[in-house]
Amino acid sequence: MRILFAEDKFTSSRAILSALKKAGFAADLARSGQNAIELLRNYDYGLAIITMTLADMDGYTILNTLRALKVTTPVIILSNIDTPEAKIRAFALGADDYLAEPFETAELIARVQAILRRSNGYAHPIAQVGPLTLNLNNHTVMVEDRPIHLTGKEFAILELLVLRKGIAQTKETFLNHLYGGRDEPDIKIIDVFICKLRKKLQTVGAEDLISTVWGRGYILHDPQAGPVPEPLVTLAQLPVPAEHAPLQLQAVGD
Template identity: 45%
Template sequence: MRVLVIEDDQGTAKALQMMLQSEGFVCDTTAVGEDGLDIARHYEYDLIILDLMLPDIDGYEILRRLRAVQVTTPVLILSGLSDIDDKIKGLGIGADDYLTKPFNKDELLARVRAIIRRSKGHSNSVITIGRIRIDLNAKTVEADAKLLRLTGREYAILELLAIRKGATLSKEIFLNHLYGGMEEPEFKIIDVFVCKLRKKLADALSGENYIETVWGRGYVLREPKKDDPLVDGYQSPKVSKGNNTPKIKTDAMEKESIEVKKAYQA
């Protein structure tokens, strides 16, 4: 998940960044309100943590302008202003939550996760898709009630796909999610990660494929359809008795195989 922190106190901003990064979030920070407003309008984030008392414009004005241009990114106000009127004003303008300073680390992280879950349509920390169970708090994945061992990158990709189930996500979105714009590798590395993740899921789930390739656009997570003759470019062949070796290889399957081999060789 990707978070933007708009906070002018360098110590607080650094502490927030380190805290979020240690929990697997990608975190960008800015100390200037106008810069934060511009960044939030042009880049996609899962959450904005917003201070109210900034050197140029206050957080209320930033929030007001974002909502005026239909930026719906969830906003958590984190401020030293603790009066009830300040909280009512912030929530009324469009904030999703309000937390006062000084804050407890565990409470902040719990609120961050809860806001993001709700914004994606999930009411609790566990997402179940078919035979897959993803615990967003524990960062674990179970396939048929058995723990599935994934690397950090593989889990991050599956988590993002699960939270946005049914939506096609581009490779650029995955790169931003994994690397946050810092020293990003080429797009083909995403093909490698997805290929490995897909294989682990298929091995654990009797060959079922949950991650579909949308050629030229990216990847999407869906529950596999029973008796679907074409899933992710792989045509399910009819196998006669005594012959368990499928002989059908579609163009899409050949194309993906070539692309992944090239990525491994790079």
Template identity: 50%
Template sequence: MRVLLVDNDAQAASTIQRALKSNGAVLEHVETGEEAFQLAKRYDYDALVMDLMLPDTDGYEVIRRLRWSSITVPILVLSSLTRPQAKVKAFSLGADDFLARPFDESELSARIQALVRRSKGLSHSRISLGLTMLDMESNLVTVSGQTVHLTEKEYRILELLFLRSGSIVAKESFLNHLYGGNDEPDIKIIDVFVCKLRRKLAQAGAADVITTVWGRGYIVRDAVATTQPALRPPGAETGGQGMALI
């Protein structure tokens, strides 16, 4: 999960970073609304956490610009402004959630995870693909109930693929997700990570989870819900491997 934090209060930002990173989030921090807007246009984030009081503009204007630019990243507003009018204005401009300061760190993490799940069409933190299950809350991957021990980068690659199930993820997107544009290694490193990830999954009994699309990237395929038939998309075929909500 990749999060952009927009807050010019160093102490508050440090608290937020600690809370999110402890839950496995990849976090980037900027202090101005303009920086946030430019980064959100350029990169794909799973969530944006933003204070309303910024040095160059207010958070309302940033939300307005993002939504007018058709940038749909889920936005959670953090603010000391607790009056109802502040919340109503934020929601009317396109914010997805509003958390008043001071806040509990665990609640912040839970709200962001919920935002990301909803934006991906998921109702739970666990996503399964055949025998493989990924839990975004605990950052664990299991195959047939047995834990697969992945490195941090291997987990993030699999998480990105599962969240974008059915879509091809380019190698450049993986680099962006893992390194955020900072000190990025050669793009061939993604092939190395995926090779090691595939080997670990295969050893656990889940081969062929990740498919290579030559010249374009990698993909994991959609499939019907296997544990909750009522969640099966209308017209979906039964059987086969695929993404399911647990």
């Protein structure tokens, strides 16, 4: 999951970026409000953390601009003003959370994780699919009490599959989830990540959770939901009446 942090003070930005990285998030830094708006308009972020007192515009202006542009990315406002009026104004403009300084970075990370869970339809940090248990907070994966050690990219792919179980995800969706539209490698890298992930799941007997949907991408199903339905018959598979059948051309050399 990629997060945007808007802050123009070096010391505080370094501390928060470090905390986000330790929590398993990829984070980009915007040094101005305008830069934050442009990044959020053009790239897909899971969440934005915006400091109220940026040099070129305040957090209220950034929020108002983002929501006017129909940017729905969840936003946490960080501010040194701890009054009900300031919080109410931020929430009215579209903030998802408001954290007054001073605060512990651990509290900020907990709020980030809570918002991301809610935005993905999970109120609880533990997601269960068949024998697989995925902890969205500490980024751990277990299969019937056996831990699986995944890289950051492998966890992010499994996270997306679990959060959208039963729905085929395209390779483009995985790329966007991993890289947020920035510095994306060749799309074939998704096949590599999926192959490695399947091998690790296979070692603990969960190799059948991820399936390939030809021409679309990959899907994770819940074994308790029953077998995956067969694909519908396409028009190309239906018999063609003789009077509408295409001419059969014979290739040279046959």
